[in-house]
Amino acid sequence: MALQMAVLGVILYGCHGLLTNTQANLAARNIASGFGFLSLESGMPISNSLLPYTPADTYGYAFFMGLINTVFVSVIGIILSTLLGIIIGVARVSSNWLVSKLAEIYVEVLRNIPLLLTLFFAYTIVLAALPVPKKSLMPLAGFFLNNRGIYLPRPVFEPGMAAVMVALVVGILGAMVIIGMARRIHDRTGRVIPGFSLGLVTAVVLPLAVFFMAGSPVTMEHAVLKGFNFRGGLVIRPEFSALMTGIILYTAAFIGENVRSGIQSVDPGQINASKALGLSQALTMRRIVLPQALRVIIPSTTNDYASLVKNSSLAVAIGYPDMVSVGGTIIGQNDQAIEIIAMWMGVYMTINLFISLVMNWLNSRVQLIGR
Amino acid sequence: METATLTPLGLKTFVPRPDKAPPLVASGIIGWMRINLFNTSFNSVLTVLALAFLCKVLPPLVSWAFLDASWLTPSPEHEGACWAFIVNKFRVLMVGLYPGEQLWRPMAVAVIMGILSVVTVARKLSTRLLILLWYTLPVGLFFIINGGFGLPKVEQSLWGGLMLSMGLAVIGILLSLPFGILLALGRRSRLAVVRTLCTGIIECVRGVPLITILFMASVMLPIFLPQGVNINNLLRVQIGMILFSSAYIAEVVRGGLQAIPVGQFEAAGSLGLKPWQTTVFVVLPQALRHVVPSLIGRCVALFKDTSLVIIVGLLDFLGMVKASSQDPKWLGYDAEAYVFCAFVYWIICFSMSRYGQSIERRNQW
Numbered sequence: 001m002a003l004q005m006a007v008l009g010v011i012l013y014g015c016h017g018l019l020t021n022t023q024a025n026l027a028a029r030n031i032a033s034g035f036g037f038l039s040l041e042s043g044m045p046i047s048n049s050l051l052p053y054t055p056a057d058t059y060g061y062a063f064f065m066g067l068i069n070t071v072f073v074s075v076i077g078i079i080l081s082t083l084l085g086i087i088i089g090v091a092r093v094s095s096n097w098l099v100s101k102l103a104e105i106y107v108e109v110l111r112n113i114p115l116l117l118t119l120f121f122a123y124t125i126v127l128a129a130l131p132v133p134k135k136s137l138m139p140l141a142g143f144f145l146n147n148r149g150i151y152l153p154r155p156v157f158e159p160g161m162a163a164v165m166v167a168l169v170v171g172i173l174g175a176m177v178i179i180g181m182a183r184r185i186h187d188r189t190g191r192v193i194p195g196f197s198l199g200l201v202t203a204v205v206l207p208l209a210v211f212f213m214a215g216s217p218v219t220m221e222h223a224v225l226k227g228f229n230f231r232g233g234l235v236i237r238p239e240f241s242a243l244m245t246g247i248i249l250y251t252a253a254f255i256g257e258n259v260r261s262g263i264q265s266v267d268p269g270q271i272n273a274s275k276a277l278g279l280s281q282a283l284t285m286r287r288i289v290l291p292q293a294l295r296v297i298i299p300s301t302t303n304d305y306a307s308l309v310k311n312s313s314l315a316v317a318i319g320y321p322d323m324v325s326v327g328g329t330i331i332g333q334n335d336q337a338i339e340i341i342a343m344w345m346g347v348y349m350t351i352n353l354f355i356s357l358v359m360n361w362l363n364s365r366v367q368l369i370g371r
Numbered sequence: 372m373e374t375a376t377l378t379p380l381g382l383k384t385f386v387p388r389p390d391k392a393p394p395l396v397a398s399g400i401i402g403w404m405r406i407n408l409f410n411t412s413f414n415s416v417l418t419v420l421a422l423a424f425l426c427k428v429l430p431p432l433v434s435w436a437f438l439d440a441s442w443l444t445p446s447p448e449h450e451g452a453c454w455a456f457i458v459n460k461f462r463v464l465m466v467g468l469y470p471g472e473q474l475w476r477p478m479a480v481a482v483i484m485g486i487l488s489v490v491t492v493a494r495k496l497s498t499r500l501l502i503l504l505w506y507t508l509p510v511g512l513f514f515i516i517n518g519g520f521g522l523p524k525v526e527q528s529l530w531g532g533l534m535l536s537m538g539l540a541v542i543g544i545l546l547s548l549p550f551g552i553l554l555a556l557g558r559r560s561r562l563a564v565v566r567t568l569c570t571g572i573i574e575c576v577r578g579v580p581l582i583t584i585l586f587m588a589s590v591m592l593p594i595f596l597p598q599g600v601n602i603n604n605l606l607r608v609q610i611g612m613i614l615f616s617s618a619y620i621a622e623v624v625r626g627g628l629q630a631i632p633v634g635q636f637e638a639a640g641s642l643g644l645k646p647w648q649t650t651v652f653v654v655l656p657q658a659l660r661h662v663v664p665s666l667i668g669r670c671v672a673l674f675k676d677t678s679l680v681i682i683v684g685l686l687d688f689l690g691m692v693k694a695s696s697q698d699p700k701w702l703g704y705d706a707e708a709y710v711f712c713a714f715v716y717w718i719i720c721f722s723m724s725r726y727g728q729s730i731e732r733r734n735q736w
Contacts, residue, residue, distance in 0.1 A: 112720035
């Protein structure tokens with residue numbers, strides 16, 4: 001008890017010293033404190049904002065733009081790197097020697113090079129290889145590729161689209177009901193009903209039917225070359241493409257390794273037994289290998305997702321305005337580093353907490369249920 | 372028509388004829404290909420696709436990097452890579468702006484560190500002596516680079532390149548190891564205050580990106596210090612690195628501590644060892660042995676992470692590569708610069724992780 005008190009005393013004394021130093025330094029350097037600056041006009045431009053933003057907006061709103069960029073990059077990165085990671089991991093355990101070697105080379109190269117270098121590489125080399133807007137590449141009609149970005153046709157929704165959206169939601173809900181019913185019937189009677197396929201058909205056919213009944217209420221706005229650059233359409237900026245490319249390639253290497261070790265952790269006897277029972281290859285994978293592999297895959301992949309979110313902060317190095325990049329600019333303007341860093345920490349901790357909550361829930365569903 | 376031979380005792384022994392050689396399509400290279408590349412129709416398609424990909428990618432790559440490359444002097448008529456750029460910039464990439472007449476100092480340090488690494492990997496010395504060497508030699512080497520004891524001082528703003536990356540990583544790992552162990556022990560402490568404090572530090576640091584820690588070290592640290600105390604940017608960044616790395620090492624060490632069976636504690640206690648003696652002489656040596664492979668993994672990660680110091684304005688290896696590729700006299704060699712940089716990082720990180728794997732397999736420590 002006395003020891004604890006002593007430790008507490010030392011910590012409190014340290015905090016007090018830190019506080020007085022900080023106050024003295026802030027006063028000496030004429031730096032304001034508190035979060036009042038968030039409602040001031042920022043005056044800084046943001047090149048890639050998902051919502052409408054002008055320099056006349058406040059610092060708080062500018063920071064929020066960075067925050068949603070971070071979340072946007074993280075969500076897309078997690079989805080795509082998971083897909084690529086699964087492909088890499090499955091290729092790694094493939095019986096095809098060439099495919100497995102190629103996957104191994106991919107993993108060993110990407111894992112042993114700093115992500116920042118991969119980002120610079122994607123940004124500099126790919127950008128330099130792309131032509132100027134006047135000589136844009138056109139891989140598909142309406143799609144343009146040049147050093148200002150990737151230009152896609154932008155869908156413009158007309159009023160009938162609301163009905164299609166409702167149909168989509170109804171279709172998905174219906175699919176969930178059908179899958180649930182199929183499972184219950186299977187559990188009760190043992191009859192196999194292709195619930196997943198039926199559900200998929202419902203979720204696709206219903207919205208499509210409504211879409212055509214409403215007379216295809218979507219038109220495509222194409223990008224048009226005007227002067228030196230394209231106008232209109234949907235544009236993906238090179239900073240964003242480079243950041244996504246780098247993050248996805250890097251994280252997929254790690255997720256691929258998780259998938260590989262997960263699949264290899266399944267006892268071969270399980271697969272032999274499943275074959276002996278006459279299960280097809282697909283069913284063996286889905287019912288025998290995957291549920292057991294996931295127990296190994298999920299915990300380590302949770303860490304990789306958390307790293308991905310943190311790695312998205314490297315956006316600052318190639319000029320994509322994520323939260324760290326925007327916050328860094330704010331620090332440069334008003335020197336209020338303590339507040340900004342506290343906000344960064346708060347946001348990253350919240351995102352990571354959210355990821356671990358979701359993944360822990362997923363993990364508890366795949367774990368063995370002891371009797 | 373089995374042959375039978377007579378043994379000295381006059382008994383017949385059955386001698387089977389030698390096996391027939393397997394058919395040509397099942398053995399040798401064709402058999403190998405049938406088993407490993409074309410065993411199912413799906414795999415055959417994959418193999419063909421992969422071969423097509425390799426045929427498309429490899430020849431231009433090889434001719435760019437080797438056949439058409441210009442090696443020692445830049446020649447504009449060459450289509451391929453201009454490695455002369457790397458040759459020309461080599462000194463800057465390795466040691467930054469370190470003065471030319473003092474070059475022997477980084478070279479000597481590199482040789483000594485190389486010998487130390489080889490001796491460590493070859494396990495020619497006892498573990499205790501190795502630890503002693505790793506914690507004393509770098510101090511001397513720091514003064515060789517920095518100056519002092521008769522050597523002229525070289526300003527830290529002139530340090531850069533691979534030397535800086537290596538220095539940040541080596542010092543970062545060496546110093547974060549003791550801090551990490553302390554944090555890990557603190558997290559398992561019976562004292563609630565210590566436990567909360569250590570858990571808080573570890574989780575806060577692990578929850579945020581390294582960049583924010585580096586920003587904090589380079590912007591906030593001066594605000595926290597008493598007025599009049601100034602520390603330079605390099606030291607601030609190094610402190611940030613150590614803080615960051617300590618939190619991760621603490622989690623690795625905690626894994627090792629949890630692997631120690633409770634019987635070890637009880638046995639040590641019944642022998643009359645005090646808690647600190649139990650920790651230092653019984654628990655830690657076993658726990659650290661368990662986690663050596665993961666610690667090497669952390670070394671690789673920290674070495675890769677040193678590349679982030681470019682964001683707070685230090686020119687490490689990657690920073691120097693980027694700066695050199697923007698030199699107006701040598702524009703347009705980004706690809707060569709980045710490929711070389713990737714190659715060097717890869718060699719270092721890959722050999723470290725292979726070393727870690729070999730330790731894990733042999734369970735050597």
